[in-house]
Each structure stands twice: as C-alpha cells, then as structure tokens.
Amino acid sequence: MFPRICIQPSISSGKPTPVLWADIEAAMRDTRVQDICDQIKLLDGKDPDELSRLKKQLPVITPHACRFRGDGSRKSENAVPSGLVMLDIDHIDDPREFFSTHIFPNISPSKGELEGVHFVAITPSGHGLRVIAEREPEESIPAAQKRLAHYFALTEFDAVTKDLARASFLMPWSYVLYCEPAGLNFETAEKEAVITSHFAQLEAQNHTITLSQQNVSETPANGSVPAVSSAGQNEATTYRGIEYSAIVRELVNLLGGEPEMGERNQFYFTLVRYMRYICNFNADLCVRVLPDFGLSLSERCATALSSVNRPRKGDLPELLNRAITTASTASELPTTGAAELQRSDLSLPPLPRVLELICRRLPEPFRPAMVIASLPILGALATRVRFQYLDKQEHSFSFMSCITAPAATGKSFIRKPVNLLLTPIDRQDELERKREEEYKEALRAAKNSKMQPTNPRACPRNNGINVSIAKLLQLLAYSDGKHLIGIGEEIDTLVKSERAGVWSQKSDIYRLGFDNAKYGQNYMSDNSFSANVPVFYNLLLTGTPGGMYRFFKDVEDGLVTRFCFAQLPDMFGSDIPAFENYTEAEEREIIDIAEGLDKAAGVIACSHVGVRIRRWLNEKRELAIREDSRAVDTLRKRAAVIGYRAGMLAYLLNECVYEKSVGEFTTWVAEYVFQNQMQLFGSKFEEVAQSQLVMNERKSCVVSLLQQLSEQFTRNELMALRARNGQSTRVDMVISRWKSSGFITQVDKITYKKTPKAHLPK
Numbered sequence: 001m002f003p004r005i006c007i008q009p010s011i012s013s014g015k016p017t018p019v020l021w022a023d024i025e026a027a028m029r030d031t032r033v034q035d036i037c038d039q040i041k042l043l044d045g046k047d048p049d050e051l052s053r054l055k056k057q058l059p060v061i062t063p064h065a066c067r068f069r070g071d072g073s074r075k076s077e078n079a080v081p082s083g084l085v086m087l088d089i090d091h092i093d094d095p096r097e098f099f100s101t102h103i104f105p106n107i108s109p110s111k112g113e114l115e116g117v118h119f120v121a122i123t124p125s126g127h128g129l130r131v132i133a134e135r136e137p138e139e140s141i142p143a144a145q146k147r148l149a150h151y152f153a154l155t156e157f158d159a160v161t162k163d164l165a166r167a168s169f170l171m172p173w174s175y176v177l178y179c180e181p182a183g184l185n186f187e188t189a190e191k192e193a194v195i196t197s198h199f200a201q202l203e204a205q206n207h208t209i210t211l212s213q214q215n216v217s218e219t220p221a222n223g224s225v226p227a228v229s230s231a232g233q234n235e236a237t238t239y240r241g242i243e244y245s246a247i248v249r250e251l252v253n254l255l256g257g258e259p260e261m262g263e264r265n266q267f268y269f270t271l272v273r274y275m276r277y278i279c280n281f282n283a284d285l286c287v288r289v290l291p292d293f294g295l296s297l298s299e300r301c302a303t304a305l306s307s308v309n310r311p312r313k314g315d316l317p318e319l320l321n322r323a324i325t326t327a328s329t330a331s332e333l334p335t336t337g338a339a340e341l342q343r344s345d346l347s348l349p350p351l352p353r354v355l356e357l358i359c360r361r362l363p364e365p366f367r368p369a370m371v372i373a374s375l376p377i378l379g380a381l382a383t384r385v386r387f388q389y390l391d392k393q394e395h396s397f398s399f400m401s402c403i404t405a406p407a408a409t410g411k412s413f414i415r416k417p418v419n420l421l422l423t424p425i426d427r428q429d430e431l432e433r434k435r436e437e438e439y440k441e442a443l444r445a446a447k448n449s450k451m452q453p454t455n456p457r458a459c460p461r462n463n464g465i466n467v468s469i470a471k472l473l474q475l476l477a478y479s480d481g482k483h484l485i486g487i488g489e490e491i492d493t494l495v496k497s498e499r500a501g502v503w504s505q506k507s508d509i510y511r512l513g514f515d516n517a518k519y520g521q522n523y524m525s526d527n528s529f530s531a532n533v534p535v536f537y538n539l540l541l542t543g544t545p546g547g548m549y550r551f552f553k554d555v556e557d558g559l560v561t562r563f564c565f566a567q568l569p570d571m572f573g574s575d576i577p578a579f580e581n582y583t584e585a586e587e588r589e590i591i592d593i594a595e596g597l598d599k600a601a602g603v604i605a606c607s608h609v610g611v612r613i614r615r616w617l618n619e620k621r622e623l624a625i626r627e628d629s630r631a632v633d634t635l636r637k638r639a640a641v642i643g644y645r646a647g648m649l650a651y652l653l654n655e656c657v658y659e660k661s662v663g664e665f666t667t668w669v670a671e672y673v674f675q676n677q678m679q680l681f682g683s684k685f686e687e688v689a690q691s692q693l694v695m696n697e698r699k700s701c702v703v704s705l706l707q708q709l710s711e712q713f714t715r716n717e718l719m720a721l722r723a724r725n726g727q728s729t730r731v732d733m734v735i736s737r738w739k740s741s742g743f744i745t746q747v748d749k750i751t752y753k754k755t756p757k758a759h760l761p762k
Contacts, residue, residue, distance in 0.1 A: 002186040004082050006062045008074065009169055011055075015075050021184040026410065027059050027170055034172040041126050048311030055124060060167035064141060064487045066186070066196060068165075069446040079164035079337065081199035084184075085144035086168060087131040088123070089157050091316065095122045095129050099177045100722065102152045102316045108720060114151045118183040122175040130168060134183065138202065164203065225310070233755030237289070238277045239324070244289035244583035245692045246327035247276065247320075251720045252291075253406040254319055254546035264293045267302055272307035272319045281432075283308040325683050342527060345671060349664035354378070354593040358417045361580040366413055367564035368672060373414045375399040375669075376538035378649055379419040380461065380483040381594055384601035387648050389641065389736070390610055397649055398483065398514055399642070400539040402491070404680075405568030412489060412543065413579050420582070420590045422462060425485065429460035436460070461485055465541070472509065477531040484537045492549050513537040514562040514638075538740060548680075555684045561638040564669075565676035593653070602654055609647035613640050614665040616670050631685035635677045643670025706743060706758055715750040 003627070007024055016364025021201050027033065063086040065079035072078070092098045099120060107117040116134030123130050135144045141162045149157050172293060186192035237244055251274055259267035272286045283304040287758075292300060316324075326611035347368055351359065355374060359367040379397030389395045403414065419426075436458035448451055460477040465488035467475070475484055488494060491512040494506070512519050513535040520532025543551070554558050620636035623629070654662055708721055718731050735752065738744045743758040 002192045004066050004084065004184055004192075006065060006067060006074075007060070008060045008167065010057060011060050011484060015072045016060075016062050016065070016068055016167075021181050024061060024170070024184075025173065025181070028173040028176070028632075032056060033170060034174065037124050037126075037172050037175070040124055045125070045127070049127075052311070055169050056347075058124060058244050059170040061170060062165065062167055062168055064164045066192070072164045073165065076165040078324075080196050081164055082201055083195040083199050084118075085135045085139075085148070086166065087133070087145050087148045087157060089131070089152075089154060090123075090127070092127055092129060095127065096177065099129060099342065102154070103129070104178070106151045116183070117148075117178070118180045119176070120178040121171050121176065124169045124171050124175075129177075130171075132184070135199065137198070140202065177352055181533070187690045225632065229274040229303070235754055242327050244275075244279075247323050248290060250318065250323035250326045250545070251275070253325055253544070254430075254549070259293060261538045265299065266297055266298060268293055269303050270297060272304045273310060274317055274323075277312070277316050277320060277752060279323070281312070299747055302721045304652070318553075319549075322546070326545065326680070346668070346675065349668045350661035351665065352650045354590060354653060357582075357586050357590050357593075358421075361582055362413065363577045363579070363585075365569040366577065366579075369403050369568055370414060370417060372401045372564045372566040372670075372672070373403055373418065373540055373542075375564060375646060375649070376401050376422065376485060376540045377418055378597060378653075379645070380485040380538045381421070381424065381597035382600050382649065382652060383481070383483040386582065386603050387605060389644060390614065395641075395645060395648075396483070396516055396536065397645055398516060398536065398538060398564055398644065399564060401516065401541070401564040401566065402548060402552075403540075403542040403566045403568065404491075404545055405542075405664065406544055411580050412542075413577075414540075415489070416582075417590075418540070418712055420587055421594050422485070423591045424595045425461050429462050433461040460486070464488065465539070469506065469509075472537075473533070474530050476519075476533045476537070481536060485540070486537065487540045489542050489548070490543045492547040494541070494551055507557065508534055509537065510539065511558055511562060513539075514753075517574060551679070555681050556688055560681050561635060563677075564642055564673045565680055566672075567676060567679070595618060602646060604648065604654075605664075606648060606651045606661060608657055609644060609651060609666050610646065610657045612666045613644045613670065616640060616643065616667050617726050618638070620674065629686065631678060631682040634685055635646045635674055635682070639670050639677065640672035643667060645758065646670075706738065706754070709754070712747065712751060713754045715752075718752075 001020055003018035003020055005021070005024060006020070006028060007018045007019050008014050011584075019090040035238065036054055040051060043051055045051065061085045062082075064082060065509065066082040068074060068078040069080065070078045080340050083391055084164070089098070092344075103117075103120055106114040106118075111126070114133075116136075117131060119132040121130050122128070123610070131148060133144070135141070135147060136147070139147070141164075145162065186195070237248060248271070251271060255270065268290065271290055272283070275286050275290065276282075279289065283301065286304045286308065287297075287300050288299070288306075292555070299528060346368070348359075348371070350356075351371065355371055360371050361665055362370055379399045382397050386394050386396055436455045439453060439456050439458065442453035457478040459475055459480075459482075461475075461479065461482060461484045463472075463484065463486065465476065465486045467486070472484075509519050515532050516536055518532055519535050520530075541551075552563070617636060617640045620632060620640075624633035624636065643666050646669035647662060650665040651658060651664045705721065709718065715731060715735070718734070722731065722734075735744070738752075738758075739746065741757075742755055744752045747753050
C-alpha cells in the first residue's frame with residue numbers, strides 16, 4: 001500500500017508528510033487530540049480567539065493531495081492530487097442525527113446508491129461533518145462536492161475547501177461515524193501513478209482563476225450592487241438561489257438604511273462582517289456583491305479584508321438570518337401559496353367614512369398601512385360594543401397593529417390622523433389624570449391621619465408603552481372593561497424592556513389582550529398592586545424591520561399571529577412623500593365620528609360578515625392543503641378573527657346596516673393581514689412546523705423500534721433501521737437497555753433474539 005493523504009503536525013508548523021491511513025488513525029486515537037477537542041466542546045463557540053488557538057494545536061491532513069513536490073511545503077502548486085474529495089458541512093446542531101438521516105442512508109453498502117465514500121466524522125468544532133470520498137474520473141473538486149451535496153440533500157456546504165492544498169483539522173477517533181479504510185490508501189504503485197497523473201491533467205484543464213485573482217471592476221457610482229463579470233458568475237451572485245443583491249438590500253434596511261457621509265467606511269465594515277458568512281469568508285466576493293456607498297475600490301478592498309478576518313461565530317448571525325428570510329420571501333412563497341397570494345387584488349376596497357376621510361390626504365401607497373394603524377384606535381373607541389365570533393364566543397374590538405419600514409421613510413405619518421381619532425379618549429384622560437393628581441395630593445396631606453381619602457380609581461386609557469407591569473395591571477383593574485391603548489413610535493423601546501427583564505410578563509399581557517383573557521399577580525407587599533382582571537389593551541407600534549424582528553423573535557409564542565402587520569413602500573431613491581393637511585371640516589367630521597364611536601354600546605350581530613369570513617377561511621384551508629403549507633394553515637386562523645372584527649367594526653360604522661362594502665372590507669383586512677404575516681414570518685413558520693413534524697416522527701419511531709425488528713436480528717439491521725427512522729446509528733446503549741430490561745438475549749457477537757417479554761402489551 002502507498003500513502004494517499006498527508007499529515008502535518010499543525011496548521012502552522014512542520015510540513016505535510018505522506019502516510020498510510022493507519023498512521024492517521026493512530027493520530028486520531030492520541031489522547032492529546034481528544035483533550036483539545038474536549039476543550040473546544042466546552043467553549044461551544046463562545047470565545048472565537050480561544051477556539052482558533054486550540055484548533056491550531058491539532059494535526060491537519062490534506063485529503064486532496066497525496067504529497068507535495070519542491071520544498072514540500074503545503075502549497076497548491078506543489079500538490080499532487082490524490083483523487084479524493086473532501087466535503088465540509090458546517091453549522092449542524094446535531095451532526096450524529098444529520099449523519100443518520102442524510103448521509104448513512106445514501107452510503108449504506110446494502111441500500112445506498114452513492115459509492116466511493118470512505119470516511120465521515122464530526123468536525124473538531126462539534127457542529128459540522130467532514131466527508132472524504134472518491135472523485136469520479138472527469139470530475140473537478142467543486143463538481144465532486146456538488147454531487148455529494150446533491151445526494152445528501154444539502155442546501156449549502158463549505159465551498160472554500162476546493163484547492164489541492166486545503167488542510168483539514170484532525171478530530172479524535174470518537175468523532176468518527178463511518179470509516180472504510182481500504183480506499184484511503186493507494187493499493188499499488190501503479191494505481192497511484194494512474195490516479196495522480198490523471199487528476200493532475202484534469203486539474204490543469206479545469207483550472208479557473210480564483211476570485212482573488214479576478215479583475216474586480218469599480219461599482220457604479222449610484223451605489224447599485226455590481227454584477228459579476230468573470231468566470232464563476234452564477235456561483236458569485238446567489239446564495240441558496242437568492243440574489244446577493246436582495247440580501248444586501250434587506251440587510252441595509254435592517255441596519256437602519258444607507259449611511260450618511262462620515263459613516264460609510266464603518267457601515268461597509270459592518271456589512272462585510274455579516275455578508276462574509278455567506279460569501280465563503282472571501283473578501284473579494286464581498287467587494288463584488290456589496291454597493292460602493294461612494295467609497296473607492298481600494299478603500300472597499302482594505303475594509304473588506306480587515307472585516308473578513310475578524311473573529312467569527314459558528315452560526316449565521318441572527319440579523320443576517322432575518323435578511324435572508326425576508327429576501328427569500330419572493331422565491332419561497334410560491335411553495336406556500338404565494339403564486340395565488342400575489343394574484344390577490346389588495347387594492348383598497350370602499351372604506352368606512354372615517355377611514356376614507358383619514359386616508360384621502362395621504363399618498364396612495366401609505367393608505368393601507370393607515371387603515372391597519374387605525375384599527376386599534378377605532379377598537380378602543382368602540383370599547384363598549386360586543387359581538388359573537390363564528391365559535392359563538394363573545395369578542396370585543398381588540399386589535400394590535402405594527403407598521404414597519406426602514407429608517408427615515410415617514411412612519412410618523414400616522415401621528416396626525418391617530419391624534420384626531422384619539423380626541424375623545426385624550427379629553428377624558430385629561431380629566432382622569434387631574435382626578436389622579438388630586439387624590440395623590442389628598443393622600444400626601446392625610447399621610448398621618450386616620451381618615452384617608454377615597455381612591456377615585458382614576459384610569460387614563462392612553463398611557464404609551466413604557467408603563468410598568470404593576471401600573472398597567474392597576475389601570476386594567478380600574479378600566480371597568482374599557483380598552484386601554486398603548487402607542488409606541490419606536491418598537492425598540494419594547495426590546496429594551498425585554499432586556500430589563502419584564503418582557504415575559506408584558507408578552508403574556510399582550511397575548512391575553514387579544515382574547516380579553518384574565519391576567520393577574522398577587523403580592524404580599526402593600527407597595528405592589530395585586531389583581532386578576534381581564535385584559536382589554538390595544539396596541540399600535542411602529543419601527544424598522546430590524547426592530548420588528550428583534551421584538552417578534554419567537555414565532556412559536558403566538559404573538560406574531562395576533563398582530564396586524566403593514567409594510568410601508570420602499571422609498572429608496574424617491575422624493576420625500578407629501579402628506580397634505582386636513583381641512584377644518586374634515587378634522588371636525590373625523591372627531592365627530594370618533595365621539596360617536598366612543599358613545600356606542602351594546603351587542604351587535606351581522607351574519608353576512610360571518611359568511612364572508614367562513615368563505616375566506618375555506619379558501620385558505622384549501623390553499624394550505626394544495627400547497628402543503630403549515631404556515632398558511634396556521635396564519636389563516638387568526639387573520640380570519642382579525643378580519644371578522646374589522647368587518648364588524650365597518651358594520652358598526654355603517655350604523656349597523658350591511659352593505660357589500662362591509663363584506664369587501666372584511667375580507668380585505670383578513671387577506672392583508674394574512675399576506676403580511678406570510679411575507680414577514682411565513683418561511684420561519686414553515687421551518688418550525690417541519691422541525692416539529694420530524695420530532696414527532698422520531699418519537700413515534702422510538703416507541704415501536706423493537707417491534708419493527710424480526711425475532712432474531714443483527715446489530716447491523718438495528719443500525720440500518722435506526723438510520724431509516726432518523727435516529728443515531730450508535731446502538732450500544734439501546735442494546736444494553738434492552739438486555740437489562742429482559743427484552744432480548746444475545747445469540748452471538750452481533751446477533752440478538754427477542755424474549756417473550758418483548759411481546760407483552762405496554
């Protein structure tokens with residue numbers, strides 16, 4: 001046998017030495033390698049500098065090269081190709097599980113279709129897999145990696161590991177999941193000569209200029225994302241099929257919009273720090289896909305190189321994930337009903353008079369968002385009105401809305417119309433606050449008196465979003481079932497309250513407020529307020545996409561589905577929008593309608609609104625089934641509730657007379673809310689739903705695992721069954737438990753037999 005892989009003492013010391021696989025295996029069994037990887041595991045990616053220091057102590061191997069000519073240094077021009085290919089799969093939460101579900105079924109000698117895989121192991125980080133396999137006769141390293149990725153159903157892998165001199169950190173033997181040593185050595189000298197000569201010629205024929213050697217042209221002065229004009233264009237313009245330009249655009253929005261003069265270099269540095277994760281940590285590629293922001297090419301190259309080399313995390317940064325999710329909406333939604341969603345007519349229907357008045361002075365693209373922003377205010381005004389939903393449960397006009405747009409795009413346009421609508425509430429709040437101050441004064445005056453003043457239970461309803469939990473609970477107790485209203489023009493204010501440790505309680509309150517369920521707390525101290533009351537609390541929030549995603553970071557907690565989202569149009573490169581002033585007559589009419597709503601009370605009913613929502617719900621149910629979309633099925637349900645409430649509000653505003661316009665408004669709100677939830681969070685809902693399905697399938701597999709085996713089975717049969725079920729192929733513990741429980745007995749070294757106890761009903 002002859003060496004097919006080299007080993008080097010560390011990435012920065014010594015030179016690669018050709019060795020047989022037995023020597024590499026001996027290095028993996030070295031306790032020092034195990035100790036270093038144990039330390040890396042304890043770090044769990046929390047200290048990039050220490051992680052780098054530890055990895056540099058590990059030996060490295062060169063799967064792509066069997067030896068190095070010249071001075072023997074590890075350089076591509078010195079490398080003699082081995083005919084092997086290495087595939088690195090990064091950022092895996094559970095590598096053993098991934099091996100069982102994606103890799104082992106494809107390489108299993110009995111059933112796998114993929115031949116030539118010799119080695120699979122967990123990487124030293126503990127969150128990746130390394131595969132070593134044969135290259136096919138006319139296959140380049142990148143082509144071989146793509147072929148393997150296709151078999152393993154990978155959407156991404158480390159495409160940087162394609163040069164002949166690429167080194168791979170060695171892992172301990174305990175990390176090895178699959179090994180077929182015969183293919184990791186050359187069988188004969190003749191075999192070595194044939195393979196090395198053939199692939200050396202192939203490398204010369206397929207040699208392409210790397211990105212660092214390509215001519216990077218200056219980007220356009222307007223800051224648009226440059227096109228790639230060199231070889232490898234398709235690979236350099238997309239990530240997971242999503243255009244880099246789309247991801248960059250969303251990332252710029254999430255970072256607060258384009259930088260001002262004096263901020264551009266730092267902003268560019270920050271962009272590269274995010275984009276490097278999906279640009280193979282290649283500074284040249286980052287320069288090619290990012291706008292120039294008025295910086296020269298030399299400035300961008302220097303900044304990118306500095307940023308790329310900064311310490312890195314193991315996983316994609318959360319902000320980058322958000323940008324990718326938003327950018328991928330257009331391409332992902334067709335698999336979740338977007339084709340039909342995008343055909344839906346979302347132009348505004350005939351509006352109730354008060355909304356028509358409010359929207360008439362706004363630029364047309366801002367009007368849908370204004371309608372959504374008005375719902376919590378109108379609902380708080382009509383707080384004494386009740387009605388039944390489709391399930392015969394009593395509802396009120398509870399709405400929570402969130403208006404989102406990049407910085408400096410005019411989100412504050414809602415302020416004037418909202419203030420007009422709030423006029424009746426603000427007038428009453430002024431009196432309530434005066435009563436509250438008078439009570440506090442009387443309380444201070446009677447501090448040492450036995451005769452204490454009577455608490456007037458003052459309750460101003462418009463209190464912003466910075467109100468404390470105790471104060472909010474007190475106001476809810478004093479509100480006598482009227483809706484409080486919280487308005488926040490910067491959603492990051494709530495994010496800060498999360499950091500202060502009160503978010504879990506506020507989040508509970510917001511969720512309960514959608515259904516007017518009860519919330520309470522009970523303290524022994526007289527200094528804290530104790531109560532258990534139904535939550536009537538409407539919310540109106542605005543903020544940038546970044547702030548919104550920081551606030552709604554968990555799609556599983558139910559808060560996302562309770563909010564009406566509206567996205568303002570992209571104002572990039574546009575003139576400042578003009579918002580005309582209302583006439584005195586218009587202002588007076590808006591206030592009059594608001595005052596009328598404030599006086600409304602009683603129970604209303606309109607079966608036509610229910611018919612429209614039932615029909616809409618059924619359409620979305622069929623869409624969910626047709627598109628096999630859990631996101632559609634989840635989001636349609638509360639969007640229907642919101643649409644129904646909006647329809648009943650339009651019915652009330654129409655003096656409880658049903659007209660076609662009321663039905664059109666009902667379904668428009670439901671559809672608008674649904675589409676925005678899908679666009680902003682649909683892909684995340686799909687990911688969560690899919691992971692839950694996989695988890696449930698695994699649970700069901702575990703329960704019946706023993707029953708799926710024949711009366712007498714081998715260790716290999718158990719491994720194969722667990723791999724098919726998406727479980728680890730490590731079976732020692734399973735067999736040990738079954739034996740100790742009396743379910744099986746051992747026949748020989750690899751064969752086991754079930755006992756009668758294995759068939760007893762549970």
